[in-house]
Amino acid sequence: MRYSELFCPTLREIPSEAEIISHQLLLRAGFIRKATAGVYTYMPLANRVLRKIMNIIREEMDRAGAQELLMPIVQPREIWEESGRWAVYGDEMFRLKDRHNREFALGPTHEELITSLVNADVHSYRDLPLMLYQIQNKYRDEIRPRFGLMRGREFIMKDLYSFDADYEGLDISYNKMYEAYRRVFERLNLKYRVVEADSGAIGGNESHEFVVLADTGESEIVYCDNCDYAANVEKAACVVEKQDISEPMRDIEKVATPGQKTIEEVSAFLGISKDKHVKTLMYEADGEIIAVVIRGDRELNEAKLKNFLNCAQLFMAEENKVRKLCGATFGSLGPVGLECKVYVDLEVANMRNFVCGANEDDFHLVNVNLGRDFVPEAVADLRNAVKGDKCPICGNSLDVLRGIEVGHIFKLGTKYSEAMNATFLDQNGKEKPFIMGCYGIGVSRTMAAAVEQNHDEDGIIWPIPIAPYHVIIVPVNMKNDKLRTAAEDIYNTLIEAGIETILDDRDERAGVKFKDADLIGIPVRITIGPKSLQENRVEIKKRWEKESELVELTGVLEKVREILKG
Ligand SMILES: [Zn+2]
Known part of the structure; x- marks a missing residue:
């Protein structure tokens, strides 16, 4: 891609409406533009990031045995009446009427639709287990949409639903998803924690959250360095050590x-x-x-x-x-x-x-x-957990981290299948409700969380697996024939090698080009200047390092490949 042709309008100023880093940087770097409160256009660079996130998710869901479908956004009132949620969902649900005065919702979630779909076409235990997912826009009429993509009214989610014949089956489906989610976040190259989302004390359904770590995150989690334990501060069980209370009681x-x-x-x-x-x-x-x-x-x-x-x-x-x-x-x-x-x-x-x-x-x-x-x-146990509390698993001292919840997996059981009378015939020909699980990843939210976790004062630092492009070539002066020719040569070499590259062919000062390259966060920058070029060399700089490195022209491709392999 030639920068002169790229639709990426960057801003010098921090937009006043943007309170958090990801919102500020995604606006400034030309990744998103607001259509109306809490609703955004994903510009070409953002669209590339989203597609990469979606592809990783798709590959892992498919690998776990799930099948992708695509359900509608517009959902009829009737199915929401069946589950009992039409009345309780409240003002967060976008509702509309058609010309015949029939009522609909813009899907905030799809449990109702998928349950009615599966109920209509799956009749026997032989057709189970079944895991279906989609990547789709969701709608929630937040009272105060803010924080850009973090709390929007329209957002992109991957939602998956599992249907099993019994609870043992649900455990297997749940564990498959747990592992698939771990692989997704590993592959996105984001630092994250899996967090117990249920206190366990009330015998509720099992549930885990996947939290991308960032100092600016709104979730506070306690975690143990000695074992895998991590939990949301609000949900973490507090273990109290038996203290020495031999101190004599004094007079009140x-x-x-x-x-x-x-x-x-x-x-x-x-x-x-x-x-x-x-x-x-x-x-x-x-x-x-x-x-x-x-x-x-x-x-x-x-x-x-x-x-x-x-x-x-x-x-x-x-x-x-x-x-x-x-x-x-x-x-x-x-x-x-x-x-x-x-x-x-x-x-x-x-x-x-x-x-x-x-x-x-x-x-x-x-x-x-x-x-x-x-x-x-x-x-x-009635208080919030804090740093220094004992780990309920191993007794080690707990630490506190902040993060952003981007994934949530949940054992639903028969909550929806019973309410909606969604059943199948078991081995004995007996009618039974489907045992369900649901599994979500906020796709647009993951993009914002990646920015919250990976940035500096100059802009975004995209993790390589989701960077919109991998390399940006910056000739410091496009009017210099030698520099321009060398830039075009490297550009062609990288493109032919299948490396996603931007050539900054704009007639701008080098300082402006460097600023934009840093702002949009491309992992590898190749700078072509007159002095180094005389020695047949170019400067290669990783976005996350301060210093650049001189590389022979003949070694550029190899060096780029090495960096991208990480
Ligand atoms: Zn522990």
Whole structure:
């Protein structure tokens, strides 16, 4: 490709609407353009990246035994009524009516459609297992689309659905996909982690997330360096080491803490470290007010609390209700003498002589002890995991990383097949619901995640397997016949060798060309300047290294091949 013919309008300025790196760089480098909020055009370079991501995904899905089909975006209301999701999907679903007033959805996902499709044409256990997938646009009417391709309203997904006759079959399909996903992310050359997406504590369905690591990512994960364990911070089970609580219980004391509300303030005021404090949070769970006690420097995990209580609705209690029940308000609450159920985090059960609010404004209690001073309704794992927690598998200390969730695999079981009455006949001629799994990869999101993970202050640094082109040739002056001829020669040699190459034949200053090459992130840059060319040499620079290297003209192809082999 000649740069002069390439449709890649780069921008010098950072567009003001773009808050995160991938959004900024993809706009600046001419990869995407906004059509409307959360909806983008993929420009030619982006389209090449997406095609490469899709090809790797396709090859691995096919290798795992899946078959590709293509389902429609427009889906009739009826199938969503069958699953019961037409009513519950809410405003995130784009809905439309045809001229006959029939209602449709723009598919946010395809479980309903594939279940009804398979139900219509698969009747016997002999036709199972079956794995079907597609790469298709999806639609979600996000309330506030932002972060470019990260949270768009139209996005590209690979979604795959497995159908099995029994749960053993589902385990096999699931493991095939797990392995296929690992190969996809290895081949994309992205640093990633597989994360347990289920706490396991509630006996839910097995599920894993594939998270591309990036400091700017919105997911926080804890992981173990010693074994494979990794989990989303919100979902990670916290293991509490048995601590030495031989420390004798001291007498409980009420102390004045005028104006001191937060744990920080009270800790500083009393000169007692934060990990010797507990905080008491008031919630309304299905209409009943309850108290939750966690260590002062921890965060409550509402999902864990909700699961533990097995309640439908959970929210923070209103201040007036709290004051009525406790006789004090936030900042002065504690579990002692409370007339409601008290739930205590595991860690607190190991604490001695701690500090909490006295349920009287501007007073706290010190030397409080569980059992002696209050009796909780239950003790459970209720907090978010943090760096330094023990690995639940091997006991090693956990670390924290940030990343972007780009893949999710999930055992659905009979959730959709039962709701939609999708059945087959088993070996005994008995009607049974299909056992299903679903497996997604955000394709456009993966492109954005690759940029979040691989960039510097000058622009994108594409991993070689998904780079839009592999080599860019930059003659520093196109008006110099010798330089131009040498550039054309190298260009022809590389093209003939099947290497995806851009020749920057624009009549621009070398500085402008270098800036654009860095911005669009082409892995290998070959610079042709008058001085080195006199010695029959050119400069070759890898996008991710600062220094370039002089290479003989005759050795260029070999050198390029060596770099691309990585
Ligand atoms: Zn471990």
